[in-house]
Amino acid sequence: MSRSLPLDPSLAAGEPPVAKLVASQLRRMRRIVDAAVELAEQGGFDAVRLRDVAERSDVALGTLYKYFRGKEDILLFAFNEGLRRLEQGLFERRVAGATPLARATEFFRRATRGLLQNPQLGGALIRAMSGGDRETAVQIAGSNRRIARMLVGALRDEPVDPDTPVEAFAPTESESEIADALIGVWFATLIGWVIGNEPDLDTITRKMNVAARLMLGGDRDAADG
Amino acid sequence: MSRSLPLDPSLAAGEPPVAKLVASQLRRMRRIVDAAVELAEQGGFDAVRLRDVAERSDVALGTLYKYFRGKEDILLFAFNEGLRRLEQGLFERRVAGATPLARATEFFRRATRGLLQNPQLGGALIRAMSGGDRETAVQIAGSNRRIARMLVGALRDEPVDPDTPVEAFAPTESESEIADALIGVWFATLIGWVIGNEPDLDTITRKMNVAARLMLGGDRDAADG
DNA sequence: CGGTTCTTTGGAACGTGTTCTAATTCGTCG
DNA sequence: CGACGAATTAGAACACGTTCCAAAGAACCG
Numbered sequence: 459m460s461r462s463l464p465l466d467p468s469l470a471a472g473e474p475p476v477a478k479l480v481a482s483q484l485r486r487m488r489r490i491v492d493a494a495v496e497l498a499e500q501g502g503f504d505a506v507r508l509r510d511v512a513e514r515s516d517v518a519l520g521t522l523y524k525y526f527r528g529k530e531d532i533l534l535f536a537f538n539e540g541l542r543r544l545e546q547g548l549f550e551r552r553v554a555g556a557t558p559l560a561r562a563t564e565f566f567r568r569a570t571r572g573l574l575q576n577p578q579l580g581g582a583l584i585r586a587m588s589g590g591d592r593e594t595a596v597q598i599a600g601s602n603r604r605i606a607r608m609l610v611g612a613l614r615d616e617p618v619d620p621d622t623p624v625e626a627f628a629p630t631e632s633e634s635e636i637a638d639a640l641i642g643v644w645f646a647t648l649i650g651w652v653i654g655n656e657p658d659l660d661t662i663t664r665k666m667n668v669a670a671r672l673m674l675g676g677d678r679d680a681a682d683g
Numbered sequence: 684m685s686r687s688l689p690l691d692p693s694l695a696a697g698e699p700p701v702a703k704l705v706a707s708q709l710r711r712m713r714r715i716v717d718a719a720v721e722l723a724e725q726g727g728f729d730a731v732r733l734r735d736v737a738e739r740s741d742v743a744l745g746t747l748y749k750y751f752r753g754k755e756d757i758l759l760f761a762f763n764e765g766l767r768r769l770e771q772g773l774f775e776r777r778v779a780g781a782t783p784l785a786r787a788t789e790f791f792r793r794a795t796r797g798l799l800q801n802p803q804l805g806g807a808l809i810r811a812m813s814g815g816d817r818e819t820a821v822q823i824a825g826s827n828r829r830i831a832r833m834l835v836g837a838l839r840d841e842p843v844d845p846d847t848p849v850e851a852f853a854p855t856e857s858e859s860e861i862a863d864a865l866i867g868v869w870f871a872t873l874i875g876w877v878i879g880n881e882p883d884l885d886t887i888t889r890k891m892n893v894a895a896r897l898m899l900g901g902d903r904d905a906a907d908g
Numbered sequence: 909c910g911g912t913t914c915t916t917t918g919g920a921a922c923g924t925g926t927t928c929t930a931a932t933t934c935g936t937c938g
Numbered sequence: 939c940g941a942c943g944a945a946t947t948a949g950a951a952c953a954c955g956t957t958c959c960a961a962a963g964a965a966c967c968g
Contacts, residue, residue, distance in 0.1 A: 507955090
């Protein structure tokens with residue numbers, strides 16, 4: 459083995475792909491992700507051509523594949539960075555709302571807003587998530603868990619420290635069921651959005667409010683922008 | 684224009700892609716779909732190479748693109764045929780169960796069973812649905828509607844005539860909300876299954892039962908095989 | 909410093925979805 | 939029958955993700 463080789467080991471494990479990389483390699487990786495995100499912002503998933511990513515980030519095509527398993531892997535990495543930002547944001551400004559329903563709705567509103575901020579990029583990230591290969595499954599499962607943790611935090615009205623490892627997250631069975639189902643609705647809605655492109659934050663928020671109301675009971679429409 | 688040209692007009696509109704085709708063209712189309720399905724059954728989505736499909740169905744590659752917009756389109760067509768079979772099956776043997784919860788669970792069990800009958804094929808079909816392009820959105824929306832109609836039929840404990848046009852289907856707002864959310868959970872679950880491959884009918888059925896219970900209330904686990 | 913090993917590079921090469929084209933066949937109408 | 943247009947064919951061509959390779963560079967070790 460070697461001391462720092464960048465490839466799989468970092469990414470094969472679910473979450474922390476940045477590990478054991480010297481500074482120059484970290485910078486290279488960052489350039490790759492940034493280039494991919496820029497291209498996605500401009501033209502969506504299809505505009506992220508790996509040849510362009512390589513050129514923009516001053517990296518050879520082959521090197522790119524040393525850092526990431528493929529196109530979707532890069533976008534998935536960006537998605538996870540977005541998740542981290544969301545976690546941080548939620549930690550700094552807790553979700554507001556008097557009832558679990560209101561807080562759940564507000565959580566999804568903020569999460570969705572992050573994705574829709576740049577629709578092209580958001581669509582690209584969702585597409586990378588839904589079209590995942592067997593290899594990226596672990597990563598996706600990890601993302602899912604992080605989302606569930608945030609959602610359950612909102613339901614409980616408890617802050618979630620982003621730096622706590624997700625493995626320590628222990629929801630009750632009931633919480634787990636609700637989170638699973640709600641996140642499922644969210645993903646399905648986002649995929650529908652990607653396919654059909656009706657880029658309306660309010661519509662998606664309303665849909666999540668409806669689903670949450672069904673599962674949590676309570677008065678209707680307990681959240682607003 | 685012509686009298687029968689096979690290409691877009693049939694497929695551009697959502698549902699009835701078979702229209703205005705002479706018998707020989709219908710047979711060609713059938714051969715194409717059959718070949719694609721056979722290949723998918725054996726090796727999943729990736730094994731459906733259009734060159735192979737063309738060869739198997741004795742059709743030129745270019746002709747294939749006259750009948751379908753692309754690879755996913757063929758699989759989507761097969762998916763819709765599967766839906767029709769499911770509708771027929773449900774019409775002939777109504778979903779059993781004393782409560783809406785039990786019937787909803789049983790509906791998803793039967794729908795999922797159809798997909799998992801051949802996991803390779805089922806995965807390929809799901810993948811075609813989730814990775815859809817803008818053009819196939821209409822078709823997918825139509826499929827969704829057909830599924831919603833079946834589900835609502837099960838909730839109401841009413842038979843659904845497969846030959847009735849979906850457009851005539853008029854759910855109440857509440858039914859529509861529940862169906863939307865449940866189908867979302869179902870899709871998300873299936874996508875998770877495709878990505879992670881844990882091909883267990885019972886697990887998926889249980890998950891749907893949980894989600895349905897959350898939304899419909901009622902006693903737990905009210906359905907079994 | 910020389911040698912060894914790993915990383916990076918530039919670029920070719922491959923597979924597959926998709927598009928394009930020229931030639932051929934088919935069906936219909938006059 | 940003969941002609942015209944539409945459908946089909948065979949196959950080349952293109953785009954892009956992915957893999958492969960030989961050469962150049964970089965880091966480390968004695």
